[in-house]
Amino acid sequence: xxxxxxxxxxxxxIGQFWxxxxxxxxxxxxxxxxxxxxxxxxxxxxxxxxxxxxxIVMFWVFTAIFASLIITHDPLTQLSGMxxxxxxxxVKNPGEGIYQHYLLGGDNLARDVFSRMVMGAxxxxxxxxxxxxxxxxxxxxxxLPAGYFxxxxxxxxxxxxxxxxxxxxxxxxxxxxxxxxxxxxxxILGWRASIPNVLAAVLFAFPIVFFTxxxxxxxxxxxxxxxxYVGITLAxxxxxxxxxxxxxxxxxxxxxxxxxLNVFVSVVFVNAPTVFRIVRGIVMDIKSRDYVAAGQTRGxxxxxxxxxxxxxxxxxxxxxxxxxxxGYTTIxxxxxxxxxxxxxxxxxxxxxxxxxxxxxxxxxxxPALVPALALMSLVxxxxxxxxxxxxxxxxx
Amino acid sequence: MxxxxxxxxxTMIATALCLTFLVFLLTNLAPNLEKIAKSEAGxxxxxxxxxxxLEKNGYARPALLRYGEWLGVVPGWTHxxxxxxxxxxxxxxxxxxxxxxxxxxxxxxxxxxxNVFKQPVSEIIAVRLGLxxxxxxxxxxxxxxxxxxxxxxxxxxEGSKTDRTLSTxxxxxxxxxxxVSGVLFITIFASSVTGLKWFKGSATSAxxxxxxxxxFLPVLTIALYGIGYIARMTRASMTEVMTAQYIxxxxxxxxSFRQVVIRHALRNALIAPFTVIMLQFPWLLNxxxxxxxxxxxxxxxxxxxxxxxxxxxxxLLGCSVVAVMVVLITQLISDLGYAWxxxxxxxx
Numbered sequence: 001x002x003x004x005x006x007x008x009x010x011x012x013x014i015g016q017f018w019x020x021x022x023x024x025x026x027x028x029x030x031x032x033x034x035x036x037x038x039x040x041x042x043x044x045x046x047x048x049x050x051x052x053x054x055x056i057v058m059f060w061v062f063t064a065i066f067a068s069l070i071i072t073h074d075p076l077t078q079l080s081g082m083x084x085x086x087x088x089x090x091v092k093n094p095g096e097g098i099y100q101h102y103l104l105g106g107d108n109l110a111r112d113v114f115s116r117m118v119m120g121a122x123x124x125x126x127x128x129x130x131x132x133x134x135x136x137x138x139x140x141x142x143x144l145p146a147g148y149f150x151x152x153x154x155x156x157x158x159x160x161x162x163x164x165x166x167x168x169x170x171x172x173x174x175x176x177x178x179x180x181x182x183x184x185x186x187x188i189l190g191w192r193a194s195i196p197n198v199l200a201a202v203l204f205a206f207p208i209v210f211f212t213x214x215x216x217x218x219x220x221x222x223x224x225x226x227x228x229y230v231g232i233t234l235a236x237x238x239x240x241x242x243x244x245x246x247x248x249x250x251x252x253x254x255x256x257x258x259x260x261l262n263v264f265v266s267v268v269f270v271n272a273p274t275v276f277r278i279v280r281g282i283v284m285d286i287k288s289r290d291y292v293a294a295g296q297t298r299g300x301x302x303x304x305x306x307x308x309x310x311x312x313x314x315x316x317x318x319x320x321x322x323x324x325x326x327g328y329t330t331i332x333x334x335x336x337x338x339x340x341x342x343x344x345x346x347x348x349x350x351x352x353x354x355x356x357x358x359x360x361x362x363x364x365x366x367p368a369l370v371p372a373l374a375l376m377s378l379v380x381x382x383x384x385x386x387x388x389x390x391x392x393x394x395x396x
Numbered sequence: 397m398x399x400x401x402x403x404x405x406x407t408m409i410a411t412a413l414c415l416t417f418l419v420f421l422l423t424n425l426a427p428n429l430e431k432i433a434k435s436e437a438g439x440x441x442x443x444x445x446x447x448x449x450l451e452k453n454g455y456a457r458p459a460l461l462r463y464g465e466w467l468g469v470v471p472g473w474t475h476x477x478x479x480x481x482x483x484x485x486x487x488x489x490x491x492x493x494x495x496x497x498x499x500x501x502x503x504x505x506x507x508x509x510x511n512v513f514k515q516p517v518s519e520i521i522a523v524r525l526g527l528x529x530x531x532x533x534x535x536x537x538x539x540x541x542x543x544x545x546x547x548x549x550x551x552x553x554e555g556s557k558t559d560r561t562l563s564t565x566x567x568x569x570x571x572x573x574x575x576v577s578g579v580l581f582i583t584i585f586a587s588s589v590t591g592l593k594w595f596k597g598s599a600t601s602a603x604x605x606x607x608x609x610x611x612f613l614p615v616l617t618i619a620l621y622g623i624g625y626i627a628r629m630t631r632a633s634m635t636e637v638m639t640a641q642y643i644x645x646x647x648x649x650x651x652s653f654r655q656v657v658i659r660h661a662l663r664n665a666l667i668a669p670f671t672v673i674m675l676q677f678p679w680l681l682n683x684x685x686x687x688x689x690x691x692x693x694x695x696x697x698x699x700x701x702x703x704x705x706x707x708x709x710x711x712l713l714g715c716s717v718v719a720v721m722v723v724l725i726t727q728l729i730s731d732l733g734y735a736w737x738x739x740x741x742x743x744x
């Protein structure tokens with residue numbers, strides 16, 4: 001087998017991504033066709049910057065979804081003779097049904113760089129948005145009352161938030177994401193009250209609290225409807241909650257590896273105070289508007305005003321920040337991987353791949369370069385998307 | 397103003413105490429202490445021996461008390477062995493117990509002993525901070541002028557082609573964390589692949605002798621991530637100033653555009669970025685840790701990683717004290733500077 005030229009590599013890679021191109025084409029065709037009916041999302045397609053960002057982000061989202069179709073080799077298989085192979089190198093002694101080339105070369109353990117990069121997208125995109133969403137739940141649930149009521153509640157919550165923010169992030173990660181920390185703490189009924197587990201138990205409860213208050217404040221005048229909504233939230237929420245936070249889901253669907261839980265919790269913990277500060281600031285601004293005063297005069301409860309009057313009007317900046325924050329979380333996850341914290345060495349995530357590739361950087365840069373460019377493009381896409389959203393949401 | 401300063405200082409000290417106590421708790425978790433016992437007294441000792449070793453060396457006391465010892469507000473522990481020799485926190489090995497001071501902690505200037513480097517923590521930190529100081533200073537010298545220039549040029553005429561280009565550049569830099577740009581720079585400028593080899597891919601030699609060749613890449617790597625952020629803030633504040641009434645007046649009375657920008661707009665536009673620049677310091681700390689690891693420059697960040705990776709409790713505590721103080725002091729300076737620069741806040 002011949003080695004591939006640069007042009008052949010490019011063609012092969014573009015071909016390999018066919019499910020992504022197809023999905024992207026369908027998404028864009030449908031979105032542009034119906035953009036006038038899609039609100040803020042539709043308006044995104046009026047801004048070239050926003051559209052570019054959206055395309056890049058969706059490229060990686062679809063890559064993560066179709067990862068198993070795109071990869072050419074198993075991300076953990078080591079093929080002999082392919083150590084530090086250059087991009088386009090032909091596989092030596094190819095077996096039956098094996099892809100004939102390493103499209104982007106091999107790493108120092110003779111694994112396919114291209115497939116690892118694709119699988120890395122999957123591991124990043126399965127954590128970053130979820131962690132950001134949790135951070136938003138925590139930040140919103142605490143930031144709304146802090147901004148609305150003010151006073152001592154605000155002072156103490158703000159002090160706690162500033163405490164976390166004054167912590168250098170890397171130091172916090174080194175302290176929270178160590179294997180030892182999982183083993184420390186008293187055991188209660190088979191569940192160890194270690195710091196990450198306790199943090200998980202607290203932080204994962206916030207979405208349930210948030211939705212319960214959300215439905216209750218809206219429908220408490222109609223107990224039957226309220227009971228249905230709150231009941232569904234509690235049943236579903238608690239089921240997931242005991243699975244994720246206590247690893248005690250009887251059906252076994254919801255469970256998290258201790259390592260992953262550690263990483264997830266620390267990322268949420270680092271992000272939540274910033275969201276809290278943003279939400280608090282917006283609430284303090286909106287609080288003085290006339291429609292809030294009107295709501296108060298009508299006798300609406302404070303939580304109804306916060307969740308159904310103030311929050312919807314704060315959605316613009318929050319959506320923009322959500323996009324930016326996913327990017328920031330991706331960078332944080334990369335940092336964790338770069339220091340080898342909380343991930344197994346085999347994990348194909350971008351940060352740890354960059355870390356393992358950096359030792360041979362001056363001779364064989366491709367194992368580190370490929371995930372580095374992938375991470376950069378994803379974060380760039382998210383930033384452009386946020387910029388486009390900000391521009392479009394400011395227009396009305 | 398005095399009341400404001402007093403309140404800020406009070407909050408700052410409370411925050412510093414809380415944070416150092418948290419770090420103290422997290423570094424002194426039971427498994428970490430067990431590891432220390434095993435590395436000092438032999439790895440095959442039994443659980444009972446671990447417990448007695450911890451007891452003898454003052455690790456078994458309550459955490460709050462030990463935090464007080466470390467801080468220097470509680471007398472150090474002492475232990476009298478069966479043969480009558482007295483050991484203790486403040487008694488150096490082999491010296492007379494009667495002459496030792498009662499208190500020895502951070503407040504007395506005793507930062508403890510590093511298990512990994514076999515040196516007093518205060519010495520290590522002083523040397524490493526000096527090295528990192530050079531790095532930080534160079535970063536600031538590169539980052540601040542470049543980012544302000546980009547921000548002012550972009551914000552001067554909103555929506556122009558210059559603005560678009562520079563804004564896209566700023567977004568791109570904020571999307572490039574240090575470990576990505578570092579890898580890119582080393583590949584392009586220091587590897588055999590492109591054959592350029594303009595710079596060195598390692599900054600180890602810069603610890604003795606800083607040259608452009610061995611120091612520029614790490615500095616550029618840290619600066620780049622901050623440039624985009626400061627530039628965007630400057631641009632936002634510049635565009636806001638440029639739409640103000642007094643700028644229109646100045647333009648209408650016939651001053652040249654250049655004059656208006658330099659004399660009237662610049663001063664007011666630079667108040668907001670000042671805060672942002674000061675708040676960059678804690679963020680730079682992150683960059684410093686990554687870049688020092690990547691370029692093998694053995695400064696403060698590198699030391700922090702070594703201390704954390706090798707379970708060196710005293711060194712890690714020392715590093716965190718420095719890091720936390722840097723963050724808090726820059727926050728204070730940024731608040732004060734903002735109040736000083738902005739008359740509306742100063743007078744109220």
